[in-house]
Amino acid sequence: MDLRRDVSEALDLPKEITLDLPLISLTGREEITVENHKGILTYGEESIRIGTKAGTLCIRGQGLGLKQLTGEMLVIRGRLIALEFLT
Amino acid sequence: MFLALWYYFRGYVMIKVNGFAAERFMNMLSYRGVYLWDVGTDGAGVKIKVPLGSMDIVSMCAEKTGCRLEIRGYGGLPGKLRRFQGRQVLTAGILLFAIGLYFLSSFIWVIRVEGNERVAATDILSYCQELGLKPAVWKRGVNPEEITKEILIQFPDISWVSVGIKGTDVTIKIAETIEKTEVVDKETPCDVVAAMDGVILKITAERGTPQVKAGDVVKKGDVLISSQVLIGLEGEEQHTEYVAAEGTVTAKVWQRLSGELPLTYDEKVYTGETKANQILSFWGKDADFIRPSLEDKDADVEIIFQKDLALGDYKVPISLKKEQYNIYTLEKKSRTVEEAKAELAETLREKTKQSLSQYGTIEKIDVHYEEYTDCVLAKGQAELIERIEEKQKAEKGRDAIDGTDGENDTNG
16 A cells, blocks of 8 residues: 555656545635545535545535535535544 | 536436435445435435436435435426427427428528619619519529529629528629710700790800891790701802700790689688598408498598518518598688789799799799689789700701701701
8 A cells, every 4th residue: 555655656646546535626615526535424514424535524514515426526515614534 | 517407408306315324325326326416405304316317226225225215306308398298289389380480481582682873773673573583482493693694684784793592581782883974965966946935035056056046036846056057168168067056045935824713712620630540451452341430520531551561572462551530620711802812823923933944034923813703813924034945856967977968958
């Protein structure tokens, strides 16, 4: 595993592909796109937990909602307050 | 965004999932490649939009995760179209509309002429009609190249033509040749004759031999300036040449005037009351079903609106017309002899003025009146100063051109 990391760091390869890490993009504080997710753990208007290779990502906010959900990416809309990796 | 649009056209189902494992249900669906969007909480459950074709997987996943599945409705275009199912008349109407549009667009409806200044557009259009290019003619039957050629042959004043068909419109673009200056014919011999009887006041001959002098009395048709010109000094050998005589001749002419005016007359007094009448005409015949009652009153008819129905330039023989009846009453009026005389004098002067040419003036007007019990008669004479010259082709003209001398000339 560490060898993979070393190689991709040495060759400057995109880690979301080589290490299957999530790629998280924020648009202001109203939209968050998570690529390479591993599924939704809990779903609610105040908090959504998403499983990723880097750990559980907890998104807190107000009036959150899933805009899109496919196997590779998800888009969450709402007023974002915090992003936290729990483990 | 594009996926959502794609699934709008494909159709989607709005579902609601209740249960503790809603997240597992969603994960399972996305793992199986089902696209989910617009996920929102709804009370204890979650509402989701899923594509129409994936309902088998959705219900299977709901069963596996132990969620209660509820279909809230169908969305997208197929759902909207489903509402029109079984409406044959509507479908037939849409089909007929499409066919009608296609059918009507295969005809020519409007013909325009552009770029003409001297050649009248109506002339070109009527010639096009002879060639078979007219409104309501089938588009395929029109050959623009041939029409271009024919127009160029028919109208010498046109130097370039382009006939373009665009949709149902035909545009005939033309370019005219450079205008020729008007040529005054100075070659063909002609006389100047009197257009009316009168007494000559002044005669100015530019070309030709004057035949009359001031003070002469002339009758209509008399030669004033002759086309014959004698060449050569007096006493020597002379010969006659013929020219196009030209000149101005001013004369005093007289015109008879007469008029009559009754002392009592009826005058129309409009009451201000009007009645409208709508008429539908077919092939020029009025179909006037509803005619307003005039109750034996007198009325003038005034057409205030007329519209001929047309498809483009093609006239449909149906027209709409709106008439207005202006109701009046006749009132008996009378005028005194003096008023009648004054009115007659005015109308006679007006009449004389209108008969004058642009060079003419009124010298004086003598009128005498005859008074009767019911009317006044006016008789008189106007003295005018007018130009009376008029060109007339000389009868001997041809001889002159032929080269023969006009010695057996009997022209007076």
